[in-house]
Amino acid sequence: MPELVAGLMAGALILYALLGGADYGGGVWDLLATGPRAREQRRLIADAIAPVWEANHVWLILVLVVLFTAFPPAFAAIGTALHIPLTLMLIGVVLRGTAFTFRHYDDQHDQVQRRWGLVFSIASIITPILLGVAVGAVVSGNIRSPEAGGSFVLPWLAPFPFAVGLLALALFAFLAAVFLTVEAHERELANDFRLRAIWAGVAVFLTAGLALLLARRGAPMIWEHLLTGRWAVPLQVATALAAIGAFAALWIRRFRLARVLAAAQVSLILAGWATAQFPWLVVPEHTIRSAAAPDSVLQPLLVALGLGALVLAPSIYYLMRVFKGRGQRSTVNGRP
Amino acid sequence: MPDLLAARSQMAVSLIFHIVFAAIGIAMPLLMVIAEWRWQRTGDEGYLTLAKRWGRGTAILFAVGAVSGTVLSFELGLLWPRFMGYAGAIIGMPFSLEGFAFFTEAVFLGVYLYGWGKVSPRAHLLSGVAVAVSGMLSGIFVVIANAWMNTPAGFTLVNGVPTDIRPFAAMANPHAFPQTLHMTLAAYAATGFAVAGIHALFLRRDPNNGFHRKACGIALAVGAVTAVLQPLSGDIMAKAVARNQPVKLAAFEGHFETRRGAPLHIGGWPDEGAGVTRWALEVPRGLSLLAFNDPDAEVRGLNDFPRENWPPVAIVHLAFQLMVACGTVMALVGLWSVWRRWRYRSGWPSSRRFLLAVAVAAPLGFIAIEAGWIVTEVGRQPWIIYGIMRTREAVTPMPGLIVPFLTFTVLYLLLGGMTAWLIWRQVIASPSGTYHA
Numbered sequence: 001m002p003e004l005v006a007g008l009m010a011g012a013l014i015l016y017a018l019l020g021g022a023d024y025g026g027g028v029w030d031l032l033a034t035g036p037r038a039r040e041q042r043r044l045i046a047d048a049i050a051p052v053w054e055a056n057h058v059w060l061i062l063v064l065v066v067l068f069t070a071f072p073p074a075f076a077a078i079g080t081a082l083h084i085p086l087t088l089m090l091i092g093v094v095l096r097g098t099a100f101t102f103r104h105y106d107d108q109h110d111q112v113q114r115r116w117g118l119v120f121s122i123a124s125i126i127t128p129i130l131l132g133v134a135v136g137a138v139v140s141g142n143i144r145s146p147e148a149g150g151s152f153v154l155p156w157l158a159p160f161p162f163a164v165g166l167l168a169l170a171l172f173a174f175l176a177a178v179f180l181t182v183e184a185h186e187r188e189l190a191n192d193f194r195l196r197a198i199w200a201g202v203a204v205f206l207t208a209g210l211a212l213l214l215a216r217r218g219a220p221m222i223w224e225h226l227l228t229g230r231w232a233v234p235l236q237v238a239t240a241l242a243a244i245g246a247f248a249a250l251w252i253r254r255f256r257l258a259r260v261l262a263a264a265q266v267s268l269i270l271a272g273w274a275t276a277q278f279p280w281l282v283v284p285e286h287t288i289r290s291a292a293a294p295d296s297v298l299q300p301l302l303v304a305l306g307l308g309a310l311v312l313a314p315s316i317y318y319l320m321r322v323f324k325g326r327g328q329r330s331t332v333n334g335r336p
Numbered sequence: 337m338p339d340l341l342a343a344r345s346q347m348a349v350s351l352i353f354h355i356v357f358a359a360i361g362i363a364m365p366l367l368m369v370i371a372e373w374r375w376q377r378t379g380d381e382g383y384l385t386l387a388k389r390w391g392r393g394t395a396i397l398f399a400v401g402a403v404s405g406t407v408l409s410f411e412l413g414l415l416w417p418r419f420m421g422y423a424g425a426i427i428g429m430p431f432s433l434e435g436f437a438f439f440t441e442a443v444f445l446g447v448y449l450y451g452w453g454k455v456s457p458r459a460h461l462l463s464g465v466a467v468a469v470s471g472m473l474s475g476i477f478v479v480i481a482n483a484w485m486n487t488p489a490g491f492t493l494v495n496g497v498p499t500d501i502r503p504f505a506a507m508a509n510p511h512a513f514p515q516t517l518h519m520t521l522a523a524y525a526a527t528g529f530a531v532a533g534i535h536a537l538f539l540r541r542d543p544n545n546g547f548h549r550k551a552c553g554i555a556l557a558v559g560a561v562t563a564v565l566q567p568l569s570g571d572i573m574a575k576a577v578a579r580n581q582p583v584k585l586a587a588f589e590g591h592f593e594t595r596r597g598a599p600l601h602i603g604g605w606p607d608e609g610a611g612v613t614r615w616a617l618e619v620p621r622g623l624s625l626l627a628f629n630d631p632d633a634e635v636r637g638l639n640d641f642p643r644e645n646w647p648p649v650a651i652v653h654l655a656f657q658l659m660v661a662c663g664t665v666m667a668l669v670g671l672w673s674v675w676r677r678w679r680y681r682s683g684w685p686s687s688r689r690f691l692l693a694v695a696v697a698a699p700l701g702f703i704a705i706e707a708g709w710i711v712t713e714v715g716r717q718p719w720i721i722y723g724i725m726r727t728r729e730a731v732t733p734m735p736g737l738i739v740p741f742l743t744f745t746v747l748y749l750l751l752g753g754m755t756a757w758l759i760w761r762q763v764i765a766s767p768s769g770t771y772h773a
Binding site for chain 2: 050051052054055057058060061062064065066068069070072073075076077078079080083086087090091093094095097098100101102105146152293294296297300301304305307308311312315316318319322323
């Protein structure tokens with residue numbers, strides 16, 4: 001049963017990466033908006049994010065809540081060892097969310113609005129990097145309890161976690177660019193994001209390579225599992241196929257197909273990480289089993305998650321159909 | 337600054353900041369839905385303007401509430417990892433349910449804000465109802481978790497380790513009902529009065545402004561009814577504290593000596609060193625009567641408990657007095673509103689004196705909420721889980737906690753200022769081309 005809960009948690013994390021991650025990526029492209037259509041690019045990004053970002057953000061909360069309910073010691077260990085990067089990440093979360101909302105609702109003065117936009121986009125870059133750093137530190141195998149002489153700095157202030165941070169940023173930027181090719185209704189605008197998606201895809205490739213390279217020393221256990229695990233090869237082949245397919249679809253302008261393949265690629269990368277980390281939650285002190293709460297907690301939790309999903313799935317389907325469905329014009333007419 | 341104090345201060349700042357937005361996030365959607373419903377019923381465009389304005393306000397405040405709530409859920413682990421390692425499994429259930437309620441709220445708020453003209457009027461109104469209901473539920477679930485910290489239940493301690501954990505029994509702890517009732521009513525009363533009071537100020541200057549009249553009317557209806565009910569829920573709450581946390585009740589009252597027929601202290605300053613409460617107005621037998629429905633009941637005083645288990649008495653007593661005072665004024669203004677409504681059917685927010693009273697009461701609800709949370713949180717000290725785990729045992733070993741404390745304090749001060757300014761410009765100010773009804 002603990003494995004099932006951990007699997008659901010990984011699933012929620014993947015959904016956060018796909019949905020919330022794309023919102024962060026939007027912030028990246030907001031900062032990098034250039035060319036004759038910079039204003040239109042920003043507009044498209046804002047319109048795409050506005051109705052859904054609150055809901056997308058909740059996946060992170062769900063992951064967190066399931067973690068501390070089902071695996072309390074792991075949550076305590078992460079909260080203790082990664083106090084600094086997680087606190088910095090929270091500042092990013094606060095600034096991004098509020099700056100986006102403030103900018104959106106305050107389009108009276110260009111000067112003020114531009115400043116909010118800058119805060120929004122910079123926070124959108126820093127937050128995913130720190131999220132990646134935290135993940136990198138968790139898999140690195142360097143987190144020790146304070147009683148065992150654990151440090152508050154060394155586990156995360158290392159090359160490997162930061163490589164994971166850059167990879168997260170590249171993945172989110174890639175997802176956002178691919179999603180935006182579909183959302184753009186003008187051909188030139190879609191082309192802008194097609195080009196950005198291709199470059200971001202290259203960045204994903206490079207940062208993934210870098211992370212893998214550094215994993216050998218920075219996260220030896222994961223390195224080994226990535227090479228020799230039972231699921232390692234099939235997952236990596238599938239990831240590669242999805243990546244090549246996404247590139248090809250972008251190349252021939254089949255944007256809807258590219259969206260599916262890019263989402264598959266990112267999900268497979270995360271699934272690959274999750275299986276490589278199995279059975280550890282926080283390497284090397286907490287496994288899924290050792291950190292799990294008793295079944296009397298997990299059982300009702302699973303029931304609650306199931307019932308919650310029954311409410312949630314149709315709600316989210318409805319939200320996406322209203323705002324992201326086929327034939328929906330993505331330009332929201334100004335502020336609501 | 338010692339790390340424990342820094343951690344407690346950071347938690348306090350985060351809660352003081354978040355609770356304002358959480359309360360508004362519970363109550364504002366109700367106002368917004370009522371306005372839209374009135375528009376659909378009457379066809380009066382003024383109500384539509386109002387629904388859109390309030391929707392916009394909800395969006396801004398909800399965003400701030402969502403991110404500050406995220407900060408809090410992380411801070412549980414960042415500041416109190418040993419508490420979460422101990423209690424996470426027991427109180428995870430209400431947090432999980434809150435996660436789904438929050439999800440529903442975010443989804444339908446998206447539909448509500450951006451769905452004007454995209455979904456049918458009926459679906460739009462129902463989305464608003466979904467936001468209002470799930471907002472209320474999220475609040476209830478989180479307060480249930482806090483109630484558990486005051487009256488832990490749903491597990492058995494074996495050699496200091498919680499075993500036989502029953503998550504639903506933990507949710508049904510003795511303070512779950514009184515605390516959620518008290519806080520939910522508080523959210524509606526505080527938000528209703530704050531909104532009504534702001535518009536009442538406008539009405540004093542511009543009595544025929546239809547926008548402000550409608551806004552004040554709806555907000556006052558919600559605020560007045562809940563403010564009148566609030567003293568009843570306060571009584572239920574206080575009786576539960578008297579039963580389950582006698583030392584906290586003694587701190588509320590600055591009540592030092594155990595005695596029968598204990599008096600109620602109004603105001604005054606509890607002197608912990610001397611063990612007396614000075615300069616208080618005493619109502620003979622009042623405390624016994626209020627706490628136990630019996631003027632001769634015995635009420636245990638602080639001196640009955642070891643000194644190390646006392647909360648900071650003066651802070652708790654003063655915060656309690658402040659909360660009760662604000663609530664009393666609001667209930668009186670609420671009664672006056674209800675009476676006016678009954679007496680003058682047609683237009684209730686009208687006389688200048690009445691509008692002044694409403695405006696004066698505007699900030700009281702939020703002052704009472706802040707004071708009330710100080711009462712419940714500081715009053716629980718030195719425990720993080722009442723009677724089971726001390727706050728100092730729960731704090732992270734991380735050094736230098738003054739840095740995040742100061743950082744978040746500055747961040748929240750800036751954010752609070754920005755939000756107030758934005759709400760002023762986008763929600764409150766008279767719409768241009770104001771029409772008169």
